[in-house]
Amino acid sequence: MDLTIRISKKGTRVVKASELHRALGLADHHYQANVRSWIRDVYQFADGIRKPVGMQDYARSTNTKTDVVHEYYFNLELARLVALNTKSKVKQAIATKLSKEAEVYPDHVQLTADQTLQLLEQTRAMTRLSCQMAAEERHYNAYVRRTGSGDYWNHYRVENVVKITMEELREQLTDRNIPFNRNHRVRELLLRHDPLECIRVGIVDHYAAQGYSIPYALELGKLARELAATMQLEVTDDRQGEGLFTTPADIDLVRKLQRAAA
Structure with a gap:
Protein backbone atom coordinates (compact mmCIF):
# COMPACT_ATOMS: atom_id res chain seq x y z
CA MET A 1 0.00 0.00 0.00
CA ASP A 2 2.90 2.33 -0.74
CA LEU A 3 1.44 5.60 -2.04
CA THR A 4 3.63 8.68 -2.34
CA ILE A 5 1.99 12.04 -1.71
CA ARG A 6 3.66 14.73 -3.78
CA ILE A 7 3.53 18.51 -3.85
CA SER A 8 2.61 20.26 -7.07
CA LYS A 9 4.20 23.50 -8.29
CA LYS A 10 1.34 25.38 -6.64
CA GLY A 11 1.87 23.64 -3.33
CA THR A 12 -1.16 21.36 -3.65
CA ARG A 13 -0.74 17.81 -2.38
CA VAL A 14 -1.35 15.29 -5.14
CA VAL A 15 -0.85 11.63 -6.01
CA LYS A 16 -0.03 10.03 -9.33
CA ALA A 17 -2.96 8.15 -10.84
CA SER A 18 -0.71 5.23 -11.78
CA GLU A 19 0.63 4.95 -8.23
CA LEU A 20 -2.88 5.16 -6.78
CA HIS A 21 -3.96 2.42 -9.19
CA ARG A 22 -1.08 0.21 -8.10
CA ALA A 23 -1.56 0.94 -4.39
CA LEU A 24 -5.18 -0.16 -4.71
CA GLY A 25 -3.93 -3.49 -6.05
CA LEU A 26 -5.59 -3.08 -9.44
CA ALA A 27 -4.18 -4.87 -12.48
CA ASP A 28 -1.79 -2.73 -14.52
CA HIS A 29 -3.42 -3.65 -17.82
CA HIS A 30 -6.68 -2.07 -16.60
CA TYR A 31 -5.02 1.25 -15.78
CA GLN A 32 -5.89 3.18 -18.92
CA ALA A 33 -9.54 2.15 -18.90
CA ASN A 34 -9.85 2.79 -15.17
CA VAL A 35 -8.26 6.23 -15.21
CA ARG A 36 -10.51 7.33 -18.06
CA SER A 37 -13.51 6.18 -16.05
CA TRP A 38 -12.23 7.91 -12.89
CA ILE A 39 -11.99 11.36 -14.45
CA ARG A 40 -15.40 11.03 -16.14
CA ASP A 41 -17.34 9.65 -13.18
CA VAL A 42 -19.53 11.65 -10.76
CA TYR A 43 -18.53 12.03 -7.10
CA GLN A 44 -19.74 13.69 -3.90
CA PHE A 45 -17.16 16.47 -3.55
CA ALA A 46 -17.14 18.88 -0.64
CA ASP A 47 -18.68 21.53 -2.90
CA GLY A 48 -21.38 19.27 -4.35
CA ILE A 49 -22.08 16.30 -6.60
CA ARG A 50 -20.19 16.72 -9.85
CA LYS A 51 -17.59 15.37 -12.23
CA PRO A 52 -13.89 16.08 -11.62
CA VAL A 53 -12.70 19.34 -13.15
CA GLY A 54 -9.43 19.44 -15.07
CA MET A 55 -6.72 21.71 -13.60
CA GLN A 56 -8.75 21.83 -10.40
CA ASP A 57 -9.16 18.23 -9.27
CA TYR A 58 -6.71 16.60 -11.64
CA ALA A 59 -4.13 17.42 -14.30
CA ARG A 60 -2.41 15.43 -17.00
CA SER A 61 1.31 15.06 -16.48
CA THR A 62 3.42 17.08 -18.91
CA ASN A 63 5.97 14.27 -18.81
CA THR A 64 3.65 11.79 -20.50
CA LYS A 65 5.67 10.51 -23.44
CA THR A 66 2.98 8.50 -25.21
CA ASP A 67 -0.52 9.12 -26.48
CA VAL A 68 -1.52 5.61 -25.45
CA VAL A 69 -0.89 5.59 -21.69
CA HIS A 70 -1.46 8.88 -19.89
CA GLU A 71 -0.25 9.85 -16.43
CA TYR A 72 -2.39 12.11 -14.28
CA TYR A 73 -2.06 13.87 -10.95
CA PHE A 74 -5.10 13.79 -8.63
CA ASN A 75 -5.62 16.09 -5.67
CA LEU A 76 -6.21 14.29 -2.38
CA GLU A 77 -9.97 14.73 -2.39
CA LEU A 78 -10.39 13.17 -5.83
CA ALA A 79 -7.91 10.40 -4.99
CA ARG A 80 -9.89 9.55 -1.83
CA LEU A 81 -13.20 9.52 -3.69
CA VAL A 82 -11.74 7.36 -6.46
CA ALA A 83 -10.33 4.89 -3.94
CA LEU A 84 -13.65 4.53 -2.13
CA ASN A 85 -15.41 3.99 -5.46
CA THR A 86 -13.28 0.95 -6.36
CA LYS A 87 -13.66 -2.68 -5.32
CA SER A 88 -10.15 -2.78 -3.88
CA LYS A 89 -9.69 -4.66 -0.60
CA VAL A 90 -7.43 -1.87 0.69
CA LYS A 91 -9.59 1.07 -0.34
CA GLN A 92 -10.44 2.00 3.25
CA ALA A 93 -6.79 2.11 4.26
CA ILE A 94 -5.87 4.20 1.21
CA ALA A 95 -8.79 6.59 1.75
CA THR A 96 -7.91 6.93 5.44
CA LYS A 97 -4.31 7.82 4.63
CA LEU A 98 -5.44 10.46 2.13
CA SER A 99 -8.00 11.89 4.57
CA LYS A 100 -5.42 12.24 7.34
CA GLU A 101 -3.04 14.05 5.00
CA ALA A 102 -5.83 16.39 3.87
CA GLU A 103 -6.71 17.16 7.49
CA VAL A 104 -3.14 18.25 8.22
CA TYR A 105 -2.80 20.28 5.00
CA PRO A 106 -6.32 21.27 3.86
CA ASP A 107 -7.07 23.09 0.61
CA HIS A 108 -10.02 25.04 2.00
CA VAL A 109 -10.29 27.15 5.12
CA GLN A 110 -12.57 26.11 7.98
CA LEU A 111 -11.26 27.87 11.06
CA THR A 112 -12.13 27.15 14.65
CA ALA A 113 -12.59 30.04 17.08
CA ASP A 114 -9.00 29.63 18.31
CA GLN A 115 -7.64 29.52 14.76
CA THR A 116 -9.58 32.68 13.91
CA LEU A 117 -8.04 34.46 16.89
CA GLN A 118 -4.63 33.20 15.80
CA LEU A 119 -5.14 34.60 12.30
CA LEU A 120 -6.28 37.87 13.84
CA GLU A 121 -3.04 38.18 15.81
CA GLN A 122 -0.99 37.18 12.76
CA THR A 123 -2.76 39.88 10.76
CA ARG A 124 -1.86 42.49 13.37
CA ALA A 125 1.76 41.37 13.32
CA MET A 126 1.86 41.32 9.52
CA THR A 127 1.30 45.09 9.42
CA ARG A 128 5.06 45.26 10.00
CA LEU A 129 7.35 45.26 6.97
CA SER A 130 9.88 43.15 8.87
CA CYS A 131 7.33 40.34 9.28
CA GLN A 132 6.30 40.55 5.63
CA MET A 133 9.89 40.36 4.41
CA ALA A 134 10.72 37.43 6.68
CA ALA A 135 7.61 35.56 5.50
CA GLU A 136 8.67 36.04 1.89
CA GLU A 137 12.14 34.70 2.65
CA ARG A 138 10.70 31.65 4.43
CA HIS A 139 8.45 31.01 1.44
CA TYR A 140 11.42 31.36 -0.91
CA ASN A 141 13.44 28.87 1.15
CA ALA A 142 10.54 26.41 1.08
CA TYR A 143 10.26 26.87 -2.70
CA VAL A 144 13.97 26.10 -3.14
CA ARG A 145 13.69 22.99 -0.97
CA ARG A 146 10.73 21.78 -3.02
CA THR A 147 12.02 22.56 -6.51
CA GLY A 148 15.75 22.21 -5.96
CA SER A 149 16.57 25.78 -7.04
CA GLY A 150 15.35 29.36 -6.96
CA ASP A 151 14.70 29.39 -10.71
CA TYR A 152 11.41 31.04 -11.73
CA TRP A 153 10.73 32.16 -8.15
CA ASN A 154 9.71 35.67 -9.14
CA HIS A 155 7.36 34.39 -11.83
CA TYR A 156 5.92 31.78 -9.45
CA ARG A 157 5.29 34.35 -6.72
CA VAL A 158 3.63 36.86 -9.05
CA GLU A 159 1.41 34.17 -10.56
CA ASN A 160 0.43 32.49 -7.30
CA VAL A 161 0.80 34.98 -4.46
CA VAL A 162 0.97 38.64 -5.52
CA LYS A 163 -1.48 38.23 -8.43
CA ILE A 164 -0.37 41.43 -10.16
CA THR A 165 2.77 42.24 -12.16
CA MET A 166 5.13 45.13 -11.52
CA GLU A 167 4.19 46.65 -14.86
CA GLU A 168 0.50 46.56 -13.95
CA LEU A 169 1.27 48.14 -10.59
CA ARG A 170 3.27 50.91 -12.25
CA GLU A 171 0.48 51.58 -14.74
CA GLN A 172 -2.14 51.81 -12.01
CA LEU A 173 0.03 54.07 -9.86
CA VAL A 186 6.92 44.70 -5.66
CA ARG A 187 6.32 45.33 -1.95
CA GLU A 188 7.15 49.02 -2.27
CA LEU A 189 4.80 49.36 -5.23
CA LEU A 190 2.07 47.42 -3.42
CA LEU A 191 2.48 49.65 -0.39
CA ARG A 192 1.71 52.66 -2.55
CA HIS A 193 -1.03 50.92 -4.50
CA ASP A 194 -2.90 49.15 -1.67
CA PRO A 195 -1.22 48.63 1.74
CA LEU A 196 -3.72 45.94 2.74
CA GLU A 197 -2.42 43.82 -0.13
CA CYS A 198 0.95 43.76 1.63
CA ILE A 199 -0.74 42.16 4.64
CA ARG A 200 -2.57 39.65 2.45
CA VAL A 201 0.61 38.69 0.61
CA GLY A 202 2.50 38.37 3.90
CA ILE A 203 -0.06 35.93 5.28
CA VAL A 204 -0.02 33.90 2.04
CA ASP A 205 3.78 33.70 2.18
CA HIS A 206 3.65 32.72 5.85
CA TYR A 207 1.33 29.76 5.34
CA ALA A 208 2.79 28.64 2.02
CA ALA A 209 6.20 28.50 3.70
CA GLN A 210 4.79 26.02 6.21
CA GLY A 211 3.72 23.62 3.46
CA TYR A 212 0.07 24.58 3.13
CA SER A 213 -1.30 24.62 -0.41
CA ILE A 214 -1.48 27.88 -2.32
CA PRO A 215 -5.32 27.75 -2.53
CA TYR A 216 -5.49 27.39 1.27
CA ALA A 217 -2.93 30.14 1.86
CA LEU A 218 -4.78 32.43 -0.56
CA GLU A 219 -8.04 31.95 1.33
CA LEU A 220 -6.31 32.82 4.60
CA GLY A 221 -4.72 35.85 2.95
CA LYS A 222 -8.14 37.02 1.79
CA LEU A 223 -9.55 36.61 5.30
CA ALA A 224 -6.58 38.48 6.76
CA ARG A 225 -7.15 41.35 4.36
CA GLU A 226 -10.82 41.54 5.38
CA LEU A 227 -9.83 41.55 9.05
CA ALA A 228 -7.26 44.28 8.43
CA ALA A 229 -9.83 46.39 6.60
CA THR A 230 -12.39 45.93 9.39
CA MET A 231 -9.85 46.90 12.06
CA GLN A 232 -8.51 49.73 9.87
CA LEU A 233 -4.95 48.49 10.28
CA GLU A 234 -2.05 50.35 8.70
CA VAL A 235 1.24 48.99 7.39
CA THR A 236 4.33 50.50 9.00
CA ASP A 237 8.06 50.22 8.38
CA ASP A 238 9.42 48.89 11.66
CA ARG A 239 12.89 47.96 10.41
CA GLN A 240 14.39 50.78 12.47
CA GLY A 241 12.21 49.93 15.46
CA GLU A 242 8.59 50.14 16.57
CA GLY A 243 7.00 53.51 15.83
CA LEU A 244 4.22 55.52 17.39
CA PHE A 245 1.71 54.27 14.81
CA THR A 246 2.81 50.63 14.74
CA THR A 247 -0.17 48.33 15.33
CA PRO A 248 -0.03 46.68 18.78
CA ALA A 249 0.52 42.92 18.54
CA ASP A 250 1.73 39.97 20.58
CA ILE A 251 5.46 40.60 20.91
CA ASP A 252 6.39 36.90 20.99
CA LEU A 253 4.42 36.30 17.79
CA VAL A 254 6.03 39.32 16.13
CA ARG A 255 9.50 38.03 16.98
CA LYS A 256 8.59 34.60 15.65
CA LEU A 257 7.31 36.05 12.37
CA GLN A 258 10.39 38.24 12.01
CA ARG A 259 12.61 35.17 11.73
CA ALA A 260 13.65 34.43 8.19
CA ALA A 261 14.36 30.78 8.98
CA ALA A 262 11.33 28.49 8.82
Missing part, protein backbone atom coordinates in the same frame (compact mmCIF):
# COMPACT_ATOMS: atom_id res chain seq x y z
CA THR A 174 0.64 56.31 -12.87
CA ASP A 175 -3.10 56.51 -13.56
CA ARG A 176 -3.66 57.60 -9.96
CA ASN A 177 -0.76 60.08 -10.03
CA ILE A 178 0.98 58.28 -7.17
CA PRO A 179 4.77 58.80 -7.34
CA PHE A 180 7.19 55.88 -7.57
CA ASN A 181 10.53 55.12 -9.17
CA ARG A 182 11.88 52.27 -11.26
CA ASN A 183 13.96 50.96 -8.36
CA HIS A 184 10.91 50.18 -6.26
CA ARG A 185 10.27 46.49 -5.78
Whole structure:
Protein backbone atom coordinates (compact mmCIF):
# COMPACT_ATOMS: atom_id res chain seq x y z
CA MET A 1 0.00 0.00 0.00
CA ASP A 2 2.90 2.33 -0.74
CA LEU A 3 1.44 5.60 -2.04
CA THR A 4 3.63 8.68 -2.34
CA ILE A 5 1.99 12.04 -1.71
CA ARG A 6 3.66 14.73 -3.78
CA ILE A 7 3.53 18.51 -3.85
CA SER A 8 2.61 20.26 -7.07
CA LYS A 9 4.20 23.50 -8.29
CA LYS A 10 1.34 25.38 -6.64
CA GLY A 11 1.87 23.64 -3.33
CA THR A 12 -1.16 21.36 -3.65
CA ARG A 13 -0.74 17.81 -2.38
CA VAL A 14 -1.35 15.29 -5.14
CA VAL A 15 -0.85 11.63 -6.01
CA LYS A 16 -0.03 10.03 -9.33
CA ALA A 17 -2.96 8.15 -10.84
CA SER A 18 -0.71 5.23 -11.78
CA GLU A 19 0.63 4.95 -8.23
CA LEU A 20 -2.88 5.16 -6.78
CA HIS A 21 -3.96 2.42 -9.19
CA ARG A 22 -1.08 0.21 -8.10
CA ALA A 23 -1.56 0.94 -4.39
CA LEU A 24 -5.18 -0.16 -4.71
CA GLY A 25 -3.93 -3.49 -6.05
CA LEU A 26 -5.59 -3.08 -9.44
CA ALA A 27 -4.18 -4.87 -12.48
CA ASP A 28 -1.79 -2.73 -14.52
CA HIS A 29 -3.42 -3.65 -17.82
CA HIS A 30 -6.68 -2.07 -16.60
CA TYR A 31 -5.02 1.25 -15.78
CA GLN A 32 -5.89 3.18 -18.92
CA ALA A 33 -9.54 2.15 -18.90
CA ASN A 34 -9.85 2.79 -15.17
CA VAL A 35 -8.26 6.23 -15.21
CA ARG A 36 -10.51 7.33 -18.06
CA SER A 37 -13.51 6.18 -16.05
CA TRP A 38 -12.23 7.91 -12.89
CA ILE A 39 -11.99 11.36 -14.45
CA ARG A 40 -15.40 11.03 -16.14
CA ASP A 41 -17.34 9.65 -13.18
CA VAL A 42 -19.53 11.65 -10.76
CA TYR A 43 -18.53 12.03 -7.10
CA GLN A 44 -19.74 13.69 -3.90
CA PHE A 45 -17.16 16.47 -3.55
CA ALA A 46 -17.14 18.88 -0.64
CA ASP A 47 -18.68 21.53 -2.90
CA GLY A 48 -21.38 19.27 -4.35
CA ILE A 49 -22.08 16.30 -6.60
CA ARG A 50 -20.19 16.72 -9.85
CA LYS A 51 -17.59 15.37 -12.23
CA PRO A 52 -13.89 16.08 -11.62
CA VAL A 53 -12.70 19.34 -13.15
CA GLY A 54 -9.43 19.44 -15.07
CA MET A 55 -6.72 21.71 -13.60
CA GLN A 56 -8.75 21.83 -10.40
CA ASP A 57 -9.16 18.23 -9.27
CA TYR A 58 -6.71 16.60 -11.64
CA ALA A 59 -4.13 17.42 -14.30
CA ARG A 60 -2.41 15.43 -17.00
CA SER A 61 1.31 15.06 -16.48
CA THR A 62 3.42 17.08 -18.91
CA ASN A 63 5.97 14.27 -18.81
CA THR A 64 3.65 11.79 -20.50
CA LYS A 65 5.67 10.51 -23.44
CA THR A 66 2.98 8.50 -25.21
CA ASP A 67 -0.52 9.12 -26.48
CA VAL A 68 -1.52 5.61 -25.45
CA VAL A 69 -0.89 5.59 -21.69
CA HIS A 70 -1.46 8.88 -19.89
CA GLU A 71 -0.25 9.85 -16.43
CA TYR A 72 -2.39 12.11 -14.28
CA TYR A 73 -2.06 13.87 -10.95
CA PHE A 74 -5.10 13.79 -8.63
CA ASN A 75 -5.62 16.09 -5.67
CA LEU A 76 -6.21 14.29 -2.38
CA GLU A 77 -9.97 14.73 -2.39
CA LEU A 78 -10.39 13.17 -5.83
CA ALA A 79 -7.91 10.40 -4.99
CA ARG A 80 -9.89 9.55 -1.83
CA LEU A 81 -13.20 9.52 -3.69
CA VAL A 82 -11.74 7.36 -6.46
CA ALA A 83 -10.33 4.89 -3.94
CA LEU A 84 -13.65 4.53 -2.13
CA ASN A 85 -15.41 3.99 -5.46
CA THR A 86 -13.28 0.95 -6.36
CA LYS A 87 -13.66 -2.68 -5.32
CA SER A 88 -10.15 -2.78 -3.88
CA LYS A 89 -9.69 -4.66 -0.60
CA VAL A 90 -7.43 -1.87 0.69
CA LYS A 91 -9.59 1.07 -0.34
CA GLN A 92 -10.44 2.00 3.25
CA ALA A 93 -6.79 2.11 4.26
CA ILE A 94 -5.87 4.20 1.21
CA ALA A 95 -8.79 6.59 1.75
CA THR A 96 -7.91 6.93 5.44
CA LYS A 97 -4.31 7.82 4.63
CA LEU A 98 -5.44 10.46 2.13
CA SER A 99 -8.00 11.89 4.57
CA LYS A 100 -5.42 12.24 7.34
CA GLU A 101 -3.04 14.05 5.00
CA ALA A 102 -5.83 16.39 3.87
CA GLU A 103 -6.71 17.16 7.49
CA VAL A 104 -3.14 18.25 8.22
CA TYR A 105 -2.80 20.28 5.00
CA PRO A 106 -6.32 21.27 3.86
CA ASP A 107 -7.07 23.09 0.61
CA HIS A 108 -10.02 25.04 2.00
CA VAL A 109 -10.29 27.15 5.12
CA GLN A 110 -12.57 26.11 7.98
CA LEU A 111 -11.26 27.87 11.06
CA THR A 112 -12.13 27.15 14.65
CA ALA A 113 -12.59 30.04 17.08
CA ASP A 114 -9.00 29.63 18.31
CA GLN A 115 -7.64 29.52 14.76
CA THR A 116 -9.58 32.68 13.91
CA LEU A 117 -8.04 34.46 16.89
CA GLN A 118 -4.63 33.20 15.80
CA LEU A 119 -5.14 34.60 12.30
CA LEU A 120 -6.28 37.87 13.84
CA GLU A 121 -3.04 38.18 15.81
CA GLN A 122 -0.99 37.18 12.76
CA THR A 123 -2.76 39.88 10.76
CA ARG A 124 -1.86 42.49 13.37
CA ALA A 125 1.76 41.37 13.32
CA MET A 126 1.86 41.32 9.52
CA THR A 127 1.30 45.09 9.42
CA ARG A 128 5.06 45.26 10.00
CA LEU A 129 7.35 45.26 6.97
CA SER A 130 9.88 43.15 8.87
CA CYS A 131 7.33 40.34 9.28
CA GLN A 132 6.30 40.55 5.63
CA MET A 133 9.89 40.36 4.41
CA ALA A 134 10.72 37.43 6.68
CA ALA A 135 7.61 35.56 5.50
CA GLU A 136 8.67 36.04 1.89
CA GLU A 137 12.14 34.70 2.65
CA ARG A 138 10.70 31.65 4.43
CA HIS A 139 8.45 31.01 1.44
CA TYR A 140 11.42 31.36 -0.91
CA ASN A 141 13.44 28.87 1.15
CA ALA A 142 10.54 26.41 1.08
CA TYR A 143 10.26 26.87 -2.70
CA VAL A 144 13.97 26.10 -3.14
CA ARG A 145 13.69 22.99 -0.97
CA ARG A 146 10.73 21.78 -3.02
CA THR A 147 12.02 22.56 -6.51
CA GLY A 148 15.75 22.21 -5.96
CA SER A 149 16.57 25.78 -7.04
CA GLY A 150 15.35 29.36 -6.96
CA ASP A 151 14.70 29.39 -10.71
CA TYR A 152 11.41 31.04 -11.73
CA TRP A 153 10.73 32.16 -8.15
CA ASN A 154 9.71 35.67 -9.14
CA HIS A 155 7.36 34.39 -11.83
CA TYR A 156 5.92 31.78 -9.45
CA ARG A 157 5.29 34.35 -6.72
CA VAL A 158 3.63 36.86 -9.05
CA GLU A 159 1.41 34.17 -10.56
CA ASN A 160 0.43 32.49 -7.30
CA VAL A 161 0.80 34.98 -4.46
CA VAL A 162 0.97 38.64 -5.52
CA LYS A 163 -1.48 38.23 -8.43
CA ILE A 164 -0.37 41.43 -10.16
CA THR A 165 2.77 42.24 -12.16
CA MET A 166 5.13 45.13 -11.52
CA GLU A 167 4.19 46.65 -14.86
CA GLU A 168 0.50 46.56 -13.95
CA LEU A 169 1.27 48.14 -10.59
CA ARG A 170 3.27 50.91 -12.25
CA GLU A 171 0.48 51.58 -14.74
CA GLN A 172 -2.14 51.81 -12.01
CA LEU A 173 0.03 54.07 -9.86
CA THR A 174 0.64 56.31 -12.87
CA ASP A 175 -3.10 56.51 -13.56
CA ARG A 176 -3.66 57.60 -9.96
CA ASN A 177 -0.76 60.08 -10.03
CA ILE A 178 0.98 58.28 -7.17
CA PRO A 179 4.77 58.80 -7.34
CA PHE A 180 7.19 55.88 -7.57
CA ASN A 181 10.53 55.12 -9.17
CA ARG A 182 11.88 52.27 -11.26
CA ASN A 183 13.96 50.96 -8.36
CA HIS A 184 10.91 50.18 -6.26
CA ARG A 185 10.27 46.49 -5.78
CA VAL A 186 6.92 44.70 -5.66
CA ARG A 187 6.32 45.33 -1.95
CA GLU A 188 7.15 49.02 -2.27
CA LEU A 189 4.80 49.36 -5.23
CA LEU A 190 2.07 47.42 -3.42
CA LEU A 191 2.48 49.65 -0.39
CA ARG A 192 1.71 52.66 -2.55
CA HIS A 193 -1.03 50.92 -4.50
CA ASP A 194 -2.90 49.15 -1.67
CA PRO A 195 -1.22 48.63 1.74
CA LEU A 196 -3.72 45.94 2.74
CA GLU A 197 -2.42 43.82 -0.13
CA CYS A 198 0.95 43.76 1.63
CA ILE A 199 -0.74 42.16 4.64
CA ARG A 200 -2.57 39.65 2.45
CA VAL A 201 0.61 38.69 0.61
CA GLY A 202 2.50 38.37 3.90
CA ILE A 203 -0.06 35.93 5.28
CA VAL A 204 -0.02 33.90 2.04
CA ASP A 205 3.78 33.70 2.18
CA HIS A 206 3.65 32.72 5.85
CA TYR A 207 1.33 29.76 5.34
CA ALA A 208 2.79 28.64 2.02
CA ALA A 209 6.20 28.50 3.70
CA GLN A 210 4.79 26.02 6.21
CA GLY A 211 3.72 23.62 3.46
CA TYR A 212 0.07 24.58 3.13
CA SER A 213 -1.30 24.62 -0.41
CA ILE A 214 -1.48 27.88 -2.32
CA PRO A 215 -5.32 27.75 -2.53
CA TYR A 216 -5.49 27.39 1.27
CA ALA A 217 -2.93 30.14 1.86
CA LEU A 218 -4.78 32.43 -0.56
CA GLU A 219 -8.04 31.95 1.33
CA LEU A 220 -6.31 32.82 4.60
CA GLY A 221 -4.72 35.85 2.95
CA LYS A 222 -8.14 37.02 1.79
CA LEU A 223 -9.55 36.61 5.30
CA ALA A 224 -6.58 38.48 6.76
CA ARG A 225 -7.15 41.35 4.36
CA GLU A 226 -10.82 41.54 5.38
CA LEU A 227 -9.83 41.55 9.05
CA ALA A 228 -7.26 44.28 8.43
CA ALA A 229 -9.83 46.39 6.60
CA THR A 230 -12.39 45.93 9.39
CA MET A 231 -9.85 46.90 12.06
CA GLN A 232 -8.51 49.73 9.87
CA LEU A 233 -4.95 48.49 10.28
CA GLU A 234 -2.05 50.35 8.70
CA VAL A 235 1.24 48.99 7.39
CA THR A 236 4.33 50.50 9.00
CA ASP A 237 8.06 50.22 8.38
CA ASP A 238 9.42 48.89 11.66
CA ARG A 239 12.89 47.96 10.41
CA GLN A 240 14.39 50.78 12.47
CA GLY A 241 12.21 49.93 15.46
CA GLU A 242 8.59 50.14 16.57
CA GLY A 243 7.00 53.51 15.83
CA LEU A 244 4.22 55.52 17.39
CA PHE A 245 1.71 54.27 14.81
CA THR A 246 2.81 50.63 14.74
CA THR A 247 -0.17 48.33 15.33
CA PRO A 248 -0.03 46.68 18.78
CA ALA A 249 0.52 42.92 18.54
CA ASP A 250 1.73 39.97 20.58
CA ILE A 251 5.46 40.60 20.91
CA ASP A 252 6.39 36.90 20.99
CA LEU A 253 4.42 36.30 17.79
CA VAL A 254 6.03 39.32 16.13
CA ARG A 255 9.50 38.03 16.98
CA LYS A 256 8.59 34.60 15.65
CA LEU A 257 7.31 36.05 12.37
CA GLN A 258 10.39 38.24 12.01
CA ARG A 259 12.61 35.17 11.73
CA ALA A 260 13.65 34.43 8.19
CA ALA A 261 14.36 30.78 8.98
CA ALA A 262 11.33 28.49 8.82
